Amino acid sequence: MTDATVNATATPRGKKPRKRLTPTNIMLYGTLFVASVYYLLPLYVMVVTSLKGMPEIRLGNVFAPPVEITFEPWVKAWAEACTGINCDGLSRGFWNSVQILVPSVVISIAIASVNGYALSLWKFKGSEVFFTILIFGAFIPYQVMIYPIVILLRESGDILYAITGTKIRLMGSIWGLVIVHTIFGMPILTLLFRNYFASVPEELFKAARVDGAGFWQIYFQIMLPMALPIFVVAIILQVTGIWNDFLFGVIFTKPDTYPMTVQLNNIVNSVQGVKEYNVNMAATMLTGLVPLIIYFASGKLFVRGIAAGAVKG
Amino acid sequence: MAVTDGAQVVSPRTTSKRPNRLFKNMTAKLASIPMIFTALVVFIGCTIWTIYHSFTKSKLLPAPDKWVGLDQYERLWSTRRWLVSIENLAIYGICSLVLSLVIGFTLAALLDRKIRGEGVFRTIFLYPFALSFIVTGLVWQWILNPQFGIQGVIQKWGWEGFTFDPLNNADIVIYGILIAGIWQGSGFIMVILLAGLRGIDEDIWKASRVEGIPVWKTYIFIIIPMMRPIFVTALVLIAAGIIKVYDLVVAQTSGGPGIASEVPAKYVIEKMFQAQNLGQGFAASTMMLLSVLVVLIPWAYLEFGGKRRD
Numbered sequence: 197m198t199d200a201t202v203n204a205t206a207t208p209r210g211k212k213p214r215k216r217l218t219p220t221n222i223m224l225y226g227t228l229f230v231a232s233v234y235y236l237l238p239l240y241v242m243v244v245t246s247l248k249g250m251p252e253i254r255l256g257n258v259f260a261p262p263v264e265i266t267f268e269p270w271v272k273a274w275a276e277a278c279t280g281i282n283c284d285g286l287s288r289g290f291w292n293s294v295q296i297l298v299p300s301v302v303i304s305i306a307i308a309s310v311n312g313y314a315l316s317l318w319k320f321k322g323s324e325v326f327f328t329i330l331i332f333g334a335f336i337p338y339q340v341m342i343y344p345i346v347i348l349l350r351e352s353g354d355i356l357y358a359i360t361g362t363k364i365r366l367m368g369s370i371w372g373l374v375i376v377h378t379i380f381g382m383p384i385l386t387l388l389f390r391n392y393f394a395s396v397p398e399e400l401f402k403a404a405r406v407d408g409a410g411f412w413q414i415y416f417q418i419m420l421p422m423a424l425p426i427f428v429v430a431i432i433l434q435v436t437g438i439w440n441d442f443l444f445g446v447i448f449t450k451p452d453t454y455p456m457t458v459q460l461n462n463i464v465n466s467v468q469g470v471k472e473y474n475v476n477m478a479a480t481m482l483t484g485l486v487p488l489i490i491y492f493a494s495g496k497l498f499v500r501g502i503a504a505g506a507v508k509g
Numbered sequence: 510m511a512v513t514d515g516a517q518v519v520s521p522r523t524t525s526k527r528p529n530r531l532f533k534n535m536t537a538k539l540a541s542i543p544m545i546f547t548a549l550v551v552f553i554g555c556t557i558w559t560i561y562h563s564f565t566k567s568k569l570l571p572a573p574d575k576w577v578g579l580d581q582y583e584r585l586w587s588t589r590r591w592l593v594s595i596e597n598l599a600i601y602g603i604c605s606l607v608l609s610l611v612i613g614f615t616l617a618a619l620l621d622r623k624i625r626g627e628g629v630f631r632t633i634f635l636y637p638f639a640l641s642f643i644v645t646g647l648v649w650q651w652i653l654n655p656q657f658g659i660q661g662v663i664q665k666w667g668w669e670g671f672t673f674d675p676l677n678n679a680d681i682v683i684y685g686i687l688i689a690g691i692w693q694g695s696g697f698i699m700v701i702l703l704a705g706l707r708g709i710d711e712d713i714w715k716a717s718r719v720e721g722i723p724v725w726k727t728y729i730f731i732i733i734p735m736m737r738p739i740f741v742t743a744l745v746l747i748a749a750g751i752i753k754v755y756d757l758v759v760a761q762t763s764g765g766p767g768i769a770s771e772v773p774a775k776y777v778i779e780k781m782f783q784a785q786n787l788g789q790g791f792a793a794s795t796m797m798l799l800s801v802l803v804v805l806i807p808w809a810y811l812e813f814g815g816k817r818r819d
Binding site: 234253258307319329335386443461465488490492499 | 533534536537538540541543544545547548549550551552553554555556558559560571612615616619620622624630631632633634635636637638639640641642643644645647648649650651652654657658659661662665692696697700749752753755756759760763774777778781782787790791793794795797798801805809
């Protein structure tokens, strides 16, 4: 007995006497198990409800597994569910979201990575001040800035019209939303890239400078290939963030271009007609599928992405 | 090869002339224009614009010349809906702060006990964070459905008088939203605190074991005080999330029953974009900003003021 304790204190990582079912262990795994049930329950309920027919839902409860599995709610949610007078299902919202997502992710990451690169390796007078404003700006509630942004987008649309002669509408179109996502994604992404580029050995940068490489040359030929992992983290962060956005979607787009989250809310919370819970849950599941797939596929990178800015910032 | 070499020799020389301090490092400055624009025009400019207009009589359109002083604020604080929103935010805020930290830390501490299947448990606890508030709100709306959800199940088991219908009971509706909010966000806090626990030196644990201090005492008296900075970070993150609560309420209850689950963020958006009462929206959003500053300024003081002292 004394031998064992002495061993344990000397090398806690070494082999301990195996005792699986101690009261401590039962409590430990018991608590974790109960917590897991709470976290998994909604996912289970979503899947189960979306696979039942309406008669079965009316007879049973939300937790009962389906007796007869049907995929009809999924088909209906995707292709037939109604919002207002449009009855072409969530597919419209899905494609809108994709159209918003791709340019938003590309542009926001492109700009933020250049910001981070300039902030860490090409500091200029005042650059730290702008960065500080950017970081503190991340805490300003969106509601404070949203109305002036609406005005800015509306006005700049007119200016663009005066300059180019083509009618480009920023407000109410996908492009206005892309700009908004770029702006509000900038603090966290810039921080992410700045911290990464700051950890690049300075000799590397200096050597490139001595060889005469300029701002863009060093960025594209040296920094970009080195920073690929952090780009993946940024992409994960932005894809889930933009896909899950509701507030900006509601304000900066019109019903035709509503992203998936907005359309989902309209489908489920519309007051007309009989509530089809199975279709609602299938639609909810469909909307949650994209971030869930990214989450399960990316594993630790997702954790790194959400913690990267948080822990250091 | 020779040609490119020549070009490379020339370029540093041209930059070394330094004709004007403004043009020094010009490419970096040009490339930072989007950032400078965001910092100055959006974050500072738009914020000041809104604060200024909260003192005006803006209705359908912003009216910068109709100055009314604090009228909008007086009206705001005598509006019942705003008062309900503030009360809800306070309840939601305090509860979710406490619960997120307690649940997050408990789970993190359990996962840190060198258990089997840590990755699986972590994945389970964190996945809700990947889902949007809309999805979260709709799922919990369904689970809390009085007829088919938790209440219905327990009644069918034989406990006929059981009532648990938070979404249709004005007194407790905010707790219904809280359940969903905690479900979505506590995994994130767990991840942050787990990272903090992993940063604790193994020697601390060895020392406390040698001294024979029970594990729970080690956590409360040694580990948690050591993790103060990471707790402060978690606190600021939760607080920043609380003030933003909007989509969760929209999806789960639409502010109902009646106005029982309204929150400030929703009040602002509706005043600005539906009720066409811009002045009220600006005043309410300025109040939101003020509440953020109340949290942010002490934190910034602790975080950055402390570093200077070292």
